[in-house]
Each structure stands twice: as structure tokens, then as C-alpha cells.
Amino acid sequence: MKANMRIKQTVKEHFTDVKDLLIHYSHMVATSDCQAAEEIIKQLRKQSSPDGDSTHRLVLVLADAPEARFTGTGSETYNRFVSKRISTSDILNIQYLLMTVTPFLRATYGIAKDRILKLDGVVKLKISGIDFPRPGFCPTERVDETGRRLAEYAKSFNAPFEYNGIVSKWDEICNEDLKIEKDELLVVNSTYRFRQLESIASDSLRNQVLNFIHGLTPKLFLHGVVSASFNPFFVTHFRQVMLHYASMFGIVDAFVPRENKVRQLIEREMLAREVLNLIACEGAASVERPETYKQWHLRNMQAVFEQIPVESALLGRSQKKLKANFDNRYFMEGDSNWILLGWRGKVLLALSMCKPKKGAA
Structure with a gap:
């Protein structure tokens, strides 16, 4: 006592x-x-x-x-x-709120769209959406719902569209699952999900997935990360x-x-x-394993990707939009060809654009 x-x-x-x-x-x-x-x-x-x-x-x-x-x-x-x-409507409400009060998702999607449109001259859009199986009786629910909403959106613009939903652990995905056809322009876009990949072993799942993406030879790899260690x-x-x-x-x-x-x-x-x-x-049981953008930069280089330089015009436009639409405590800046996003001086997220290095096996 x-x-x-x-x-x-x-x-x-x-x-x-x-x-x-x-x-x-x-x-x-x-x-x-x-x-x-x-x-x-x-x-x-x-x-x-x-x-x-x-x-x-x-x-x-x-x-x-x-x-x-x-x-x-x-x-x-x-x-x-x-x-x-968590219902699909709740997930959409969360995303809508975050896009309204923070620049993070809006800036990420905007930059991704800008880069993809510079490459994409084809007449048909094909998207493969990948997610982990959900617990319970409907493991594909979220991926399927995403596909339905994207199809409806594309239809409203009379845009030719094809969706391929994949529900799997990332280390179990193979080329055939992606249904990539010859001469397709391939873009890989990962937004803040790689933090959940195992990162400890020398041949970690994190490195395996990066090597797999490299083997697909995408025209562009957009890589958004939660920057923390x-x-x-x-x-x-x-x-x-x-x-x-x-x-x-x-x-x-x-x-x-x-x-x-x-x-x-x-x-x-x-x-x-x-x-x-x-x-x-x-x-x-440890699932959340974020790394800093500098650590991811090293991993990407080891997987034989090369950074695509961030154009000053792109960064300037994005900074201007942020300043016009959001609180001045948010910031966006460039470093080593990464675009950094944060709050009150602290970097929280980072986005890079890469492609497989020429001549790499």
C-alpha cells in the first residue's frame, strides 16, 4: 500500500x-x-x-x-x-472526408493521373485491382465493389473499360493473374499499402514484390509510401x-x-x-511496418528501378493547388526525386515515380 x-x-x-x-x-x-x-x-x-x-x-x-x-x-x-x-459506404465516407480535409490523397491521385495521361494514348482502359482477402464469408467484397463503381463511372463517360479484380496475398500473385496482353502499356500504382509487407528477412516479401513488379517491365511504377521508421x-x-x-x-x-x-x-x-x-x-502478428522514403529509395534501387525526375512544373502546379485549397500547415516539397507531403514540418507520406532500369536483367 x-x-x-x-x-x-x-x-x-x-x-x-x-x-x-x-x-x-x-x-x-x-x-x-x-x-x-x-x-x-x-x-x-x-x-x-x-x-x-x-x-x-x-x-x-x-x-x-x-x-x-x-x-x-x-x-x-x-x-x-x-x-x-466496415461497410463499403463507411469506407467511401472515410475516403471522402480525408480527401476533403487533407491534401494527401487528392495530391497523390492528381500526380498519378498527370503522369499516366502523359503516357496513355490507348483507346481502352484496363485496371487490375489487388487487395487482401477480407475476413468472413465475402473475401472479395471490397475488390468486387470497387470494380462495379469504376465500371459505372467509365460508362458515364462512354469510356471503354475492363476490370480485373484480384483477391490474394501479394506473394501468391503470378503474371497470369494480371492478364497482361502483348503491347499493352502497363502502369503499376501502389498507394501506401507496401508498409504491410514483411520487411525483416534478407529476401523479404517487400523485396520479392518489388522484384516481381520489375519483372513486369511497367512503363511507370508510381510508389506512394507512409514515410516513418x-x-x-x-x-x-x-x-x-x-x-x-x-x-x-x-x-x-x-x-x-x-x-x-x-x-x-x-x-x-x-x-x-x-x-x-x-x-x-x-x-x-506485426503487420504495420512503415519505412522512410529514403529506405524505400534504397530498396527500389536494389530492385533495379531508376527514379524518374520530378518535373519542376509538376511540383509547382501541385504546390500551387495545395496552397489554394488547404491549410498552410500542410506542405509539399521535393527531395531526391520524391514528392514529400506532411503537416507542420513533419513528413508523413512520400511519392516517387520509377521505371525498370534499361539494360537490367
Whole structure:
């Protein structure tokens, strides 16, 4: 009892800033100090709320994740998140909200469209949409629904269109699945999904997929990445996750009312799931594995891709659109032929344009 009172008093006296308290909490989790961790959790609960400001909501997520790691329930809790059925309409509402209040998706799609239109002189558009199987009885639901919506959109413009939906793990896809015909102009567009590929082994799935794409000899490989890197040492790892997601929660809080239902889906389902996996899951259960754009740049070069230079005119147009339509705390800049997107000085996403290097086997 005396030990608990002493811990409680120490917490009250020395940790007036909630983020400092979170870091201290990560130390207690790392050292398996049960008593101190339990006392800090109580204090954090008082400073967290699903309906408060961005800090209150972030604290709620960041307190839950180490607790799941501490109790060994991280994988079980994460699997419950994954098994939840989020309707197609909810997914579309999330995308619409994010495109409205952030420049990230809009800029990515705009740049991709600009580059593809410079190449695409054909009279028919063919898209292969690839996604992981969904849990439950309808594993192809999301891919099929995407195909239906794209077909309806193309029909409204009388545009010849063909869709090929593929539901598979990426390492199980072969050339035949893609149904690529001779002399087709091929573009590969991956938007912020490669962070979920295994990255640890020397012949990692991440490298295998890049090599597979190289073997397809696309005219253009558009590669969008979540630019972040998290140290394996838990306390440093926790701090890096906290800073990254403080930006994400801060963006949502700056532009979306707190009672907004779609905001709640973003925070309580999407962001909370990612944070839980990053902090509470290890080994094969660890799904979220982002790397910085510089690390991806090295991987792309090792897979014998060459960067296509970012035209100053393209970057200038994109920056002008961002400035005209979004808050000035967002930024876009170029570095090593990557286009960087971020918030308040912190790079969050990056986009590159590559092609297989000439003469490479």
C-alpha cells in the first residue's frame, strides 16, 4: 500500500505533461514494472476521452496499446479489430472526408493521373485491382465493389473499360493473374499499402514484390509510401509512434467536428488499429511496418528501378493547388526525386515515380 501511494505521489509531482507521462509509462512497460504501470494507467485514463480534443483521444489509444502488450493480448485484440465489418459506404465516407480535409490523397491521385495521361494514348482502359482477402464469408467484397463503381463511372463517360479484380496475398500473385496482353502499356500504382509487407528477412516479401513488379517491365511504377521508421527498442519505438500519430490526430482535430461519426471511425477503427499493431504486436502478428522514403529509395534501387525526375512544373502546379485549397500547415516539397507531403514540418507520406532500369536483367 505504501509503495502504491509513493508511486502515485511521484506521478502527480513529476509528470504534469501527459506526453511525458506516456513516455514514463512506456519505460514501466519495457521493464515489466506492474505496480507503476497500473498507477500510471489510472492517471492516463483521467486524461483521455473518446470525445475530447486530439490529445485526449491520442492518449486513449496510446494507453490501451501498451496495456495490451503488457498483458499479452495484443494479437487477440488486433484480430478483433480486423474481423470487424466496415461497410463499403463507411469506407467511401472515410475516403471522402480525408480527401476533403487533407491534401494527401487528392495530391497523390492528381500526380498519378498527370503522369499516366502523359503516357496513355490507348483507346481502352484496363485496371487490375489487388487487395487482401477480407475476413468472413465475402473475401472479395471490397475488390468486387470497387470494380462495379469504376465500371459505372467509365460508362458515364462512354469510356471503354475492363476490370480485373484480384483477391490474394501479394506473394501468391503470378503474371497470369494480371492478364497482361502483348503491347499493352502497363502502369503499376501502389498507394501506401507496401508498409504491410514483411520487411525483416534478407529476401523479404517487400523485396520479392518489388522484384516481381520489375519483372513486369511497367512503363511507370508510381510508389506512394507512409514515410516513418520505428526503432526496435520499445521506449524509443513508443515515442516515435506517439509523435507520428500525434500529427494524424492533430490533423483530424483541426478540421473535423469532434462529434462527427466518420471522424470517430477514422480514430477508433483505422488509427487505433494501426497504433495497436505497432505497439502491442510482435513477430508474425506485426503487420504495420512503415519505412522512410529514403529506405524505400534504397530498396527500389536494389530492385533495379531508376527514379524518374520530378518535373519542376509538376511540383509547382501541385504546390500551387495545395496552397489554394488547404491549410498552410500542410506542405509539399521535393527531395531526391520524391514528392514529400506532411503537416507542420513533419513528413508523413512520400511519392516517387520509377521505371525498370534499361539494360537490367
